[in-house]
Amino acid sequence: xxxxxxxxxxxxxxxxxxxxxxxxxxxxxxxxxxxxxxxxxxxxxxxxxxxxxxxxxxxxxxxxxxxxxxxxxxxxxxxxxxxxxxxxxxxxxxxxxxxxxxxxxxxxxxxxxxxxxxxxxxxxxxxxxxxxxxxxxxxxxxxx
Numbered sequence: 001x002x003x004x005x006x007x008x009x010x011x012x013x014x015x016x017x018x019x020x021x022x023x024x025x026x027x028x029x030x031x032x033x034x035x036x037x038x039x040x041x042x043x044x045x046x047x048x049x050x051x052x053x054x055x056x057x058x059x060x061x062x063x064x065x066x067x068x069x070x071x072x073x074x075x076x077x078x079x080x081x082x083x084x085x086x087x088x089x090x091x092x093x094x095x096x097x098x099x100x101x102x103x104x105x106x107x108x109x110x111x112x113x114x115x116x117x118x119x120x121x122x123x124x125x126x127x128x129x130x131x132x133x134x135x136x137x138x139x140x141x142x143x144x
Contacts, residue, residue, distance in 0.1 A: 006049040007062055009080070016069045017041045022048075024067040029060050057088045092116045 007027060020041040025048050027035045036051035046064070054060065061083050066075045095114045098105045111131065 004053050006047050008045050008047040009062075009064055011044045011046070011068075011070075013070055014044055015041065015046070016071055016073070019067060019069040019075075020046045024065045025063070026065075027060055027062045029055070030058060032061075035060075054086050056086055059083060059085045089116075091119060 009025070020039060022037065022039050025039045025046050027037065027048055027050065029035055035054075038049050038051070040047050040049070046068075048062065061081060064076065064080045066077070066079055069075045092115070093113045094116050097112045098109055113129070
């Protein structure tokens with residue numbers, strides 16, 4: 001699950017909106033720590049919006065308790081509990097040699113990129129790490 005996404009649960013029938021709140025729909029993180037957030041309800045869907053972005057690569061538990069009641073006042077038979085883990089952030093390029101937009105770069109300069117995490121060497125290939133230049137440079141480099 002993305003770290004900025006709200007959580008939602010769809011009920012099988014309309015619920016009493018007054019019973020759908022942060023007491024009856026809560027999310028806990030590592031160590032059972034409750035997350036701050038807001039709960040909204042519309043139609044048959046309850047949505048928990050965290051007060052802050054969730055942590056990357058972290059397990060969470062969401063619970064809708066038996067305090068959630070339908071329009072007739074009947075609560076859930078048992079609390080509904082589900083778990084999920086947030087995504088790991090995608091790697092990014094954090095620096096390059098030469099720097100982006102550099103001028104006067106020596107023709108023999110070795111090009112490099114530093115990533116935000118260790119990369120699978122098999123994925124760093126001529127197809128994934130390319131060098132382009134002006135059209136006349138490309139013509140010259142292919143025909144020399």
